[in-house]
Amino acid sequence: MLAELTANAVADALSRRESAPLAEVEAAALARPAALDAIEALRPGSRVKVIAEIKRSSPSRGALASIEDPAALARRYELGGASAISVLTEGRKFGGSLADLEAVRQAVALPVLRKDFIATPYQVFEARAAGADLVLLIVAALDDPTLRELYDLIVELGMTPLIETHAADELERAAALGARLIGVNARDLSTFELDRDLFGRLAPLFPEGAIRVAESAVLSVADVVHYRSSGADVVLVGEALVTGGDPIANLSTFLAV
């Protein structure tokens, strides 16, 4: 069953009255310099890679960090060795915005992910217009034709789709797209429960050659070790980095795994 939060966010996206006409956002997206190569940045190496997230609050944890200057935090992440930056752009539950993404884009030379409940081509153009290099698609939130349409548009605009899954059948749907970057979110979006073992159970189902991203629930180095030993190439970390003091010091411990 589609989580209520996700269903509402998708319904919002579908019914939104846009502030700018599609043609304008499309033109702004096409006028941007080429997107950065996220596949290259996240290519598996001898150590785990980190996508570091700008996250102010969340439905499961409430307020996490005020983050008055997302660009400054992104620069710290870059200095600390992150391979990409995730920016939550959803406003109501996560306190994010496209303005955050634009600010981060200008501050760092790393690929930037638009992390949101993406359900329309408009949002994909908006992401590119704001400078995103990657766009998250949540398999559970989209039917196959929409998933395909949005996936193809992201690729056509030169960006990289990060395909988020939470179950075996969703990984099959991600594989059918030809996805090169696939995440398993440990967080059940209906109950918010965290299952750090889910990644390991689904890891054998990843298609050959896909980059494997473990999303959510990294609170300590032990969690990174756990994901890495289960086959993760990349971990996506929010809460631990925005609440854990010096992000550079935290990243250095994660990146040693």
Ligand SMILES: O=C(O)c1ccccc1NCC(=O)[C@H](O)[C@H](O)COP(=O)(O)O
């Ligand atoms: O974080 C939440 O509570 C949440 C609830 C419902 C949908 C999505 C949610 N979070 C988005 C994410 O996937 C995480 O921000 C990201 O994976 C980082 O997770 P964490 O390191 O556990 O903060």
